[in-house]
Amino acid sequence: MDDTYRPAARLREGWFVARDDGSFQEIVSLVQIVAPVGLAMVELADGFKAAIPHTREVNCRTAAEMASNA
Secondary structure (H helix, E strand, O other): OOOOEEEHHHOOOOOEEEOOOOOEEEEEEEEEEOOOOOEEEEEEOOOOEEEEEOOOEEEEEOHHHHHHHO
């Protein structure tokens, strides 16, 4: 499957984000902060936490995209 990049502002819980090692981890917790700065606060299934600017493009897949890739 090709890499799909979306702005962090579009991320949703249950989607999967690519890690540096090429694996995909599910987003288990997501908080979208819109003011004063647009950030997506994510926690992945492996415990990794990050704040991603809304404008950053993130390599991610929806649950349906992951299922069709299996």
